[in-house]
Amino acid sequence: MTHHTDTDLLALAARLAEEAAEIIRTIRARGFxxxxxxxxxxxxxxxxxxxxxxxxxxxxxxxxxPVIAEEEVAAGLRAFATPAYWLVDPLDGTREFAAGRDDFTVNIGLVRDGRAVLGAMALPAYHQLYTGGVGLGAWRRDTEGLHAIHVRQAPAEGLNVLASRHHADDQRLAQYLAGRPIATLGNIGSAVKFARVAEGLVDLYPRLGPTMEWDTAAPQAIVEAAGGQVTLLDGSPLLYGKTDWKNPPFVCTGTL
Structure with a gap:
């Protein structure tokens, strides 16, 4: 892949995410x-x-x-942002996985000049693969085939909201949602929440607790390719290349 286009890179990320998902399913089936x-x-x-x-x-x-990956960084590898680099979370939602729940993902995202430009995200337990990138559209592949996906216009009767399972009691969430028309509020783990926004099932995912860049790069690229936004609370874009790889609070939205 000497002359790699973004289409090539997204296909590579998608293949590896699907293969990693199969590895995860195999280990889950035999115990760990x-x-x-x-x-x-x-x-x-x-x-x-x-x-x-x-x-x-x-x-x-x-x-x-270059590739920056969660477990390598956790093991002490020092990594630095470059003009282009991969961000990998091989199993986002390890708590969910370990608890026997289904909401965990494989995230492979590409950052270029501080922005998440393409990503592949597999949902192993659901046998779903989400992909997207700048100029490439957003897609879901599942057992029934390949489908183009897009965020939806928020319904007048109120927003469908997903928030973190592990920060469900965060008072900042109640404060953020106060005054907004809310139809439903659910709490699940991992980057699955981004996928549900991207495919138009959910309107809003506020993330007020801590995340790392490898948690968000791939799903952000997919949501934005599907017509949504991932921004800081002041409306500015969520950018990449921070010294400690830690994200500030952000919101992921469809068309509000």
Whole structure:
């Protein structure tokens, strides 16, 4: 892939995300041990093996684009932002996975000049793959085929909102939603929330708790390719290349 177009790069990310999803499903079926990292977050064999597979694939196919991946950084690898780089979360929602729930994802995103420009996100338990990028549209592949997806216009009767399962009692969420017409409010884990906005099932995902850049790059690219937005609370874009890789609070929206 010497002369790689964005179409090539998205196809590569999609393939690796699907292959990582199969690795995760296999490990889930046979059982696994959950360990605790130095930051007190959980990690499993599925995180580690999915990341190793993705890293091998990206570095072999496009060695000129650096890869920054969650488990490598957690293990102490020092990484720095460059004009273009991959961001990989091999299993976003490890708590959900370890608890036997279905809301976890594989995220492979490409950042260019501080912006998330394309991404592939697999939902292993749902056998779904979401892809999207600047000028490439947004798509969902599932057991019934390939479908173009788009955010929806928010209904007049109120917004369908998804928020974090692990920050469900955050008082900032109630304050943020106060005064807005809310039809439903649900709480689930992981980047699955972005997918539901991108395909027009949900109107708003406010994220007021902590996230890392590898959690959001791929899903942000997909949501924006589907016509939505991922912005900071002041309306400015969520950008990439921060020194500590930590995101500030943000909101993901369809057409409000």
């Amino acid at each position: 041990e959950t360990l605790t990292k130095t930051d007190s977050s959980p990690v499993t064999e599925a995180d580690q093996k999915a990341e190793a597979h993705i890293l091998r694939g990206l570095r072999a196919a496009v060695p000129d684009i």
